[in-house]
Amino acid sequence: MNKKIIIGNWKMNPQNTKEAEKLFNDTTKSLYNIKKTEIIICPPYLYLDKLNKISLSSRAKKVKKVYLGAQNVFQGNTGAHTGEISVKMLYEMGIKYVILGHSERRNTEMGIGENNNDINQKIKSVFSFNIIPILCVGENFRDEKHKYLEFIKTQLEQGLDKVPKNLISKLIVAYEPIWAIGKKAERPATSSEFLEIKIFIKKVLSDKFGIKNIEGLRVIYGGSIYEDDVSMFLKEGQVDGFLLGRNSLDVEKFTKIANIVENENS
Ligand code: PGA
Numbered sequence: 001m002n003k004k005i006i007i008g009n010w011k012m013n014p015q016n017t018k019e020a021e022k023l024f025n026d027t028t029k030s031l032y033n034i035k036k037t038e039i040i041i042c043p044p045y046l047y048l049d050k051l052n053k054i055s056l057s058s059r060a061k062k063v064k065k066v067y068l069g070a071q072n073v074f075q076g077n078t079g080a081h082t083g084e085i086s087v088k089m090l091y092e093m094g095i096k097y098v099i100l101g102h103s104e105r106r107n108t109e110m111g112i113g114e115n116n117n118d119i120n121q122k123i124k125s126v127f128s129f130n131i132i133p134i135l136c137v138g139e140n141f142r143d144e145k146h147k148y149l150e151f152i153k154t155q156l157e158q159g160l161d162k163v164p165k166n167l168i169s170k171l172i173v174a175y176e177p178i179w180a181i182g183k184k185a186e187r188p189a190t191s192s193e194f195l196e197i198k199i200f201i202k203k204v205l206s207d208k209f210g211i212k213n214i215e216g217l218r219v220i221y222g223g224s225i226y227e228d229d230v231s232m233f234l235k236e237g238q239v240d241g242f243l244l245g246r247n248s249l250d251v252e253k254f255t256k257i258a259n260i261v262e263n264e265n266s
Helices: 017-030 045-057 087-093 116-128 147-159 165-170 191-209 227-235 251-264
Strands: 005-009 038-042 067-070 097-100 132-137 172-175 218-222 241-244
Touching: 005 097, 005 172, 005 218, 005 251, 017 045, 017 251, 038 097, 045 067, 045 087, 087 116, 097 116, 116 132, 116 147, 132 147, 147 191, 165 191, 172 191, 191 218, 191 227, 227 251, 241 251
Parallel strands: 005 038, 005 241, 038 067, 067 097, 097 132, 132 172, 172 218, 218 241
Antiparallel strands: none
8 A cells, every 4th residue: 555645835935945945954854753744845946956965865864765756847859948947857866756737827817827728748748757647637616416426537638638547546636626726715625525536536537547547546635725624534534644735834834744644553
C-alpha cells in the first residue's frame, strides 16, 4: 500500500529567500518524528534549488526528509518561451513532483486560463522525465443535478488523454473543490463528499485505464483543511493524504496535521 502523503503548497509565499529557508528548516525540524507519512513541499520556483540542496544536505541531522515539488511547469522542453521553466530543468535539479491544473492557474481572471489540453501536455511531459504529477481537479459549485460529476470526469479524461496506462498508478489526484479553497472558502468539503468523489474518480479512471492500472493511485483532498477535520477524512473519507495551502505556511498547524495522519496510518 502506498504511504499517505501531505503536500504543502506555499503558493506565492514567502516573500524572500531568508524567510523561505526559515520556514523550510522549521518545518523539517518540527516533522522529525514523522516516519510513515510522505511530505512534499512545493515552494515558488525561486526557492526550489536552494531548498532542495538544504534537504539533500540535512539527511543525517534530526530533521524529516521531505521532497520538493514545483507548483507548475511548461509543457515543452526547449525553445523560445519567455518566462517559462521546462520539465527538463526540474529533472536536472532532482525535483520529483509537480502540481498541475491547480484551479488558481485554470482561472481565467487571476490565473492564466490553463485548460485540460494544456494540462494534458504537461502531464505527458512530466511523466516522460519520471517526475510525478499531482493533478488537481474540482468543481466551482455543486448543482442539484450533479453536473459537477460530469465536469470532474471531463477534467480527468481530457487531462489524462493518451497517458500510458502503466503510469497511472504513480499519479496523485488532488480533489480540490474551488468553493472550499482559500480565504473565500464557504467551508471545507465533508469526508462523505470527499469519499463520493474519490470513488467517482477511481471509477472514471478504471473505465479508462483498467482496474489493475489504478491500484496504486492516490486521491488526496485539498481545501480549507484544519486539524479538526483530519481524522474524519482518514476514517470516513478514506483519504490518501492532503494538499494544504495556508496551513503549510504555519509550522505548528502543519505539524499537528502531519502527526494526526502519522498516528492514524495503519
Ligand atoms: P487552502 O488551499 O488549504 O489554503 O484552502 C488549498 C490549495 O489551494 O491547494
